[in-house]
Amino acid sequence: xxxxxQSFIGGRWIGQQGAQQLRSAxxxxxxxxxxLEAIDxxxxxxxxxxxxxxxxxxxxxxxxxQRLKALAKYLGEHKETLYAISAHTGATRADxxxxxxxxxxxxxxxxxxxxxxxxxxxxxHEGPAFPLGKKGGFAGTHILVPRGGIAxxxxxxxxxxxGLLEKFAPSFLAGMPCIGKPASSxxxxxxxxxxxxxxxxxxPAGSLQLVIGSTGDLLDRLNGQDVVTFTGSADTxxxxxxxxxxxxxxxxxxxxxxxxxxxxLAPDVTPDDEEFDLFVKEVAREMTVKAGQKCxxxxxxxxxxxxxxxxAEKLKARLAKVxxxxxxxxAAIRRRRARGFAAPExxxxxxxxxxxxxxxxxxGGRGVLPAHLAVVPETFAHxxxxxxxxxxxxxxxxxxxxxx
Numbered sequence: 399x400x401x402x403x404q405s406f407i408g409g410r411w412i413g414q415q416g417a418q419q420l421r422s423a424x425x426x427x428x429x430x431x432x433x434l435e436a437i438d439x440x441x442x443x444x445x446x447x448x449x450x451x452x453x454x455x456x457x458x459x460x461x462x463x464q465r466l467k468a469l470a471k472y473l474g475e476h477k478e479t480l481y482a483i484s485a486h487t488g489a490t491r492a493d494x495x496x497x498x499x500x501x502x503x504x505x506x507x508x509x510x511x512x513x514x515x516x517x518x519x520x521x522x523h524e525g526p527a528f529p530l531g532k533k534g535g536f537a538g539t540h541i542l543v544p545r546g547g548i549a550x551x552x553x554x555x556x557x558x559x560x561g562l563l564e565k566f567a568p569s570f571l572a573g574m575p576c577i578g579k580p581a582s583s584x585x586x587x588x589x590x591x592x593x594x595x596x597x598x599x600x601x602p603a604g605s606l607q608l609v610i611g612s613t614g615d616l617l618d619r620l621n622g623q624d625v626v627t628f629t630g631s632a633d634t635x636x637x638x639x640x641x642x643x644x645x646x647x648x649x650x651x652x653x654x655x656x657x658x659x660x661x662x663l664a665p666d667v668t669p670d671d672e673e674f675d676l677f678v679k680e681v682a683r684e685m686t687v688k689a690g691q692k693c694x695x696x697x698x699x700x701x702x703x704x705x706x707x708x709x710a711e712k713l714k715a716r717l718a719k720v721x722x723x724x725x726x727x728x729a730a731i732r733r734r735r736a737r738g739f740a741a742p743e744x745x746x747x748x749x750x751x752x753x754x755x756x757x758x759x760x761x762g763g764r765g766v767l768p769a770h771l772a773v774v775p776e777t778f779a780h781x782x783x784x785x786x787x788x789x790x791x792x793x794x795x796x797x798x799x800x801x802x
Contacts, residue, residue: 402431403589406596406608408445412437413610420586423488424724430586432611439616442577442607446548450575450604455544457602458519462571463512465600470505472598473591477502480559480590487558487584493688501560501591508567520544520573544573547623550616552638554629555581556691558588565627570605574625577616579609581630622647629654629693660698669708678709682716 403420404413413433420430454462473480477498484494516522522542530536549569553561562578569576580588592608595601609616617626617638626649628635635653638644644651661681667673677699684696701709 402433403586403610404433405437405610406592406606407437408441408607409449409603417611418582420583422486424486429486430589432582432585437609437611437614439614439619442609442616443548443619445604446575446577446607448604450602450607451546451548451573453602453604454570454573454575455520457573459512459516459571460518462573463509463516465602466505466512466567466570467509469595469598469600470502470509472600473502473505473594474499476594479594480587483587483590484558487587489688496688497557497560497587501557501563504560504564505567508571512571516571545623545625547574547621547625549574549576550579550613550620550624550626551576552579552613552626552628552630553581553588555583556688558584559591561629562588562591566606569625570601575604575606577607577609579613579616582611585610617641618643620644620647620649622649625650625652627652627654632656654693657693658697659694660700661696662700663702663705663709665702667705669705669712674705674708675712678712678716682713685717686720 402413402416404411406412413435415434416431417434418432419428420432421427422429457465480498481491481494484498487494489497520543524540524542527537527539530538549565551562551565551569553565558580562580566576566578578588578592589608589610592606595606620626620643626638626644628638628651632653632655635655639651639653643649661677661684663674663677667677681696681699684690684692688695699709
């Protein structure tokens with residue numbers, strides 16, 4: 399699968415020459431490349447304004463909601479194509495479910511919102527009339543109408559499908575054509591999804607464009623009717639927020655950046671309580687699903703001192719059941735192959751203490767299972783690590799975990 403990815407700009411797929419190599423998180427092999435050709439962002443914005451916007455506003459809220467529902471069904475029918483590609487991001491089947499079927503589910507959710515809560519037409523009457531004169535001859539009310547602009551969505555690496563769809567759905571419902579820019583490292587999955595969208599023929603022309611690689615001068619070409627959203631680091635968000643053109647035109651800018659979420663075990667909960675096991679289960683789940691690479695993942699577990707050892711032991715026991723390795727393969731039959739599982743771990747600095755467990759393979763042979771994860775006690779809850787801002791070990795293990 400080492401193809402040159404293409405941008406979808408102005409109704410055309412652009413890109414023939416390879417540029418940045420994108421490697422599989424599983425084995426390090428090149429799976430795709432970004433394209434070298436520069437994008438004409440003037441053409442992208444012009445296409446969105448002159449083709450996408452009129453086409454969207456020819457439909458009303460109800461009709462756009464029906465298109466979202468049809469697209470959700472179509473992506474659901476072709477989800478296995480996306481699952482196969484998603485494996486290269488290091489995601490297990492369960493991890494990919496959150497991204498792929500979660501993305502389709504978001505389309506369904508907004509489709510239902512549009513069908514059930516929005517009127518026909520493209521105007522929403524918001525709230526009652528307010529008298530503005532003493533005799534009632536002068537009154538005012540609020541209405542909501544489409545902005546008449548375009549939406550630029552810049553997304554993070556960890557949800558290549560859902561990340562774009564969760565932003566596209568409300569924009570489309572509101573009558574705004576979108577230009578999506580995924581993080582390059584996993585953009586091969588986003589590109590595959592957008593190809594399915596384009597092949598479906600469900601969306602009006604100009605509704606969705608895709609940028610592979612840099613955004614170039616795209617933000618310089620926007621105006622006050624447009625919006626920009628960003629998901630990623632707080633540092634990058636801070637730079638984009640003060641982009642000269644964004645500031646000059648007061649372009650609405652929404653950032654979903656770094657967050658610090660915690661789970662707190664109440665002092666009155668004991669190891670014999672159901673809530674105690676639920677706490678451990680949730681912490682372990684948030685460390686392992688998408689390897690903790692979610693904006694909502696638990697980053698700190700705050701535990702009463704008297705229960706610290708009990709929580710640590712139960713957490714270690716639960717995490718010891720998690721198997722590390724390529725999600726698509728089983729046990730390695732030779733120890734030489736087993737060393738291959740350990741090598742990526744050393745390269746990316748995973749903070750798990752790993753071991754290889756010998757087991758019986760077919761016909762009495764000996765095999766080596768990929769290393770099991772075991773929590774190193776000092777990574778769990780010591781205050782010194784918390785003060786240094788250390789993250790959960792799962793932040794670094796995305797390429798190595800696999801479902802049983």
